[in-house]
Amino acid sequence: MSKTFKYITAITFLFIGLQTFAQKKDENIGTEVVNVVKPYTPTISDAFKVKETPVIEDETNTQKEEIKYNIFSFPVASTFTPAKGRAADVDKSAKERIFKNYATLGVGSYGTVNGELFITENLSNTDYVGGMLRHLSSQGGINDVKLDDKYYNTALDLTYGSRTREMDWNADLGYKHQMYNWYGLPTEFVAFTDEVINGISEQQTYQTLSLGAKLGMKDSFMNETSLQFKRFWDSHGSQENRFFIKPGIDFEVDNYKFKADFVADYVGGSFEKDYSAISDISYSYLNFGVQPSILLQQDDLSVQAGAGFFYSSGKFNNETDGKFYIFPQVKASYKLVGDIMIAYAGAEGTLKQNTFADFVEENKFVSPTLAIAPTNQQYDVYVGLKGKLANTVAFNVRGSYMAEDDKAFFMANPYEISNVNVLGYTYGNSFGVVYDNLTTISVFGELKMDFSKNVAFGINGTFNSYTTDQAEAWNLPSMKVGANLDVNITKKWYAGTNIFFVGERKDMFTTVDSMDPLNPFIQKAVTLDSYFDLNAHLGYKHSERLTGFLKLNNIANQQYERWMNYPVQGFQFLIGANYKFDF
Numbered sequence: 001m002s003k004t005f006k007y008i009t010a011i012t013f014l015f016i017g018l019q020t021f022a023q024k025k026d027e028n029i030g031t032e033v034v035n036v037v038k039p040y041t042p043t044i045s046d047a048f049k050v051k052e053t054p055v056i057e058d059e060t061n062t063q064k065e066e067i068k069y070n071i072f073s074f075p076v077a078s079t080f081t082p083a084k085g086r087a088a089d090v091d092k093s094a095k096e097r098i099f100k101n102y103a104t105l106g107v108g109s110y111g112t113v114n115g116e117l118f119i120t121e122n123l124s125n126t127d128y129v130g131g132m133l134r135h136l137s138s139q140g141g142i143n144d145v146k147l148d149d150k151y152y153n154t155a156l157d158l159t160y161g162s163r164t165r166e167m168d169w170n171a172d173l174g175y176k177h178q179m180y181n182w183y184g185l186p187t188e189f190v191a192f193t194d195e196v197i198n199g200i201s202e203q204q205t206y207q208t209l210s211l212g213a214k215l216g217m218k219d220s221f222m223n224e225t226s227l228q229f230k231r232f233w234d235s236h237g238s239q240e241n242r243f244f245i246k247p248g249i250d251f252e253v254d255n256y257k258f259k260a261d262f263v264a265d266y267v268g269g270s271f272e273k274d275y276s277a278i279s280d281i282s283y284s285y286l287n288f289g290v291q292p293s294i295l296l297q298q299d300d301l302s303v304q305a306g307a308g309f310f311y312s313s314g315k316f317n318n319e320t321d322g323k324f325y326i327f328p329q330v331k332a333s334y335k336l337v338g339d340i341m342i343a344y345a346g347a348e349g350t351l352k353q354n355t356f357a358d359f360v361e362e363n364k365f366v367s368p369t370l371a372i373a374p375t376n377q378q379y380d381v382y383v384g385l386k387g388k389l390a391n392t393v394a395f396n397v398r399g400s401y402m403a404e405d406d407k408a409f410f411m412a413n414p415y416e417i418s419n420v421n422v423l424g425y426t427y428g429n430s431f432g433v434v435y436d437n438l439t440t441i442s443v444f445g446e447l448k449m450d451f452s453k454n455v456a457f458g459i460n461g462t463f464n465s466y467t468t469d470q471a472e473a474w475n476l477p478s479m480k481v482g483a484n485l486d487v488n489i490t491k492k493w494y495a496g497t498n499i500f501f502v503g504e505r506k507d508m509f510t511t512v513d514s515m516d517p518l519n520p521f522i523q524k525a526v527t528l529d530s531y532f533d534l535n536a537h538l539g540y541k542h543s544e545r546l547t548g549f550l551k552l553n554n555i556a557n558q559q560y561e562r563w564m565n566y567p568v569q570g571f572q573f574l575i576g577a578n579y580k581f582d583f
Contacts, residue, residue: 096421103578108578111141117133131158135152153308154177156175157172174212178205186415192430212229213228232356248262256295261291262474275298285314294306301334308329344381366431380400411434474505477504480500494541498536528561529560535555546579546580575576
């Protein structure tokens with residue numbers, strides 16, 4: 001599949017010379033008596049400014065016209081000498097001091113501890129070093145949960161970088177340690193005895209070691225180049241390596257701007273057992289891609305036309321495969337009313353590299369038995385409108401139609417009644433991934449309002465309609481709505497609240513009994529109820545360095561299920577302080 005894009009763009013600039021003529025030398029303007037009745041008192045009217053304006057997704061802004069001024073000056077003979085004036089005093093607000101480092105500590109219900117420490121220091125005029133330590137943990141205590149539901153997440157990130165006139169670069173080193181439990185037993189469908197429950201080893205730990213770098217050249221055709229190596233492993237013998245490098249170039253020829261992004265992305269790993277504990281699982285995928293494009297601009301119209309060419313070489317267990325893909329990558333925008341209203345549209349596709357680490361990031365309760373494969377996002381065709389309804393109101397609406405092959409769906413693993421190789425995740429309390437084709441019709445809307453410099457409000461919503469070859473689009477909600485409100489009550493006090501709503505999702509509970517030849521499989525479709533979550537926070541700025549805060553989560557005490565059989569914690573509070581400092 002290929003497309004040829006032909007654009008001929010002609011731009012004519014008109015340079016206007018401005019000429020200023022003064023009076024002739026020999027003209028006598030005479031003398032005059034000026035009576036000043038009242039000195040002029042300037043006033044400044046109030047103005048409100050939108051904190052957040054629509055983001056223009058054009059890769060390059062329109063080049064400004066160069067205007068040349070020719071000013072012809074002549075001296076003027078005058079005997080008028082104005083009295084010296086005094087500028088009116090203007091009240092200036094004190095500029096808030098910015099600190100390089102901060103420390104945050106909070107404690108709350110369910111034995112929750114949340115801490116952060118961020119430190120950065122300039123080693124010279126160009127070099128700097130920084131680090132961040134983060135920790136979040138809870139001792140559990142969810143109602144009616146039979147297994148341990150505590151968790152913790154600790155991460156340390158270090159960076160070293162340099163900024164010069166020629167280039168910017170930095171190198172990062174990170175380590176993360178996480179612990180979770182498969183506490184979601186399907187007690188609604190299976191009557192587990194105390195002996196069985198006590199014999200379950202439900203704990204799972206994940207560890208991540210990453211090393212990355214970024215390099216940006218100034219005044220060069222090379223764009224920013226990023227690369228990263230990540231090693232991910234767990235306590236059940238799973239391991240995964242990921243490496244990618246993404247360089248890019250851009251240059252201009254006769255007012256035509258060309259761009260090309262390159263990518264080489266490798267992932268490889270293994271699991272000690274499949275879900276039935278019969279054999280192990282191994283996988284590796286190497287994707288190469290180049291995405292050239294040309295930027296065309298004329299007046300208020302901007303078009304970036306391009307395509308993506310990818311080759312993927314994969315191996316799953318003993319099966320190897322290689323495929324070539326071509327994707328459309330076209331974006332356009334048109335300023336209907338300057339920056340007040342902008343229409344945009346596009347058609348974009350890509351090859352998405354799925355990994356065990358990414359699946360865990362989205363769902364902590366997956367089993368270490370996954371089938372890993374990339375997703376072919378064939379195209380995402382969208383059209384939208386964004387801009388400002390008033391000086392204090394910004395909006396964005398968008399509709400899209402997306403088609404994907406090998407889309408990964410999370411789905412509950414079956415409970416195998418007669419399985420003798422029982423592990424902590426084989427009681428119907430974990431999730432696997434299944435792949436199928438999916439088309440999605442989506443409508444998105446967003447509204448942001450700044451009533452004043454002290455009050456900001458935003459609301460957004462996404463509505464989806466799915467079509468797939470499976471019975472359902474497993475665990476994908478048809479609706480997501482969110483809203484937030486932030487208020488500066490006084491110079492010392494501030495507060496905010498946010499609420500989000502997630503619609504119904506579908507999953508399937510399956511029992512497998514190899515000892516029953518008549519009914520070896522029993523499946524039951526499960527509808528997960530929609531839910532909303534209301535959160536709020538209150539803060540007090542004791543000084544420019546010290547701030548206290550109170551956070552309230554799940555205020556309505558909704559013990560909803562984000563995943564099947566996994567209820568969340570009810571009403572939660574967290575109280576703590578943030579301290580900013582310099583060395």
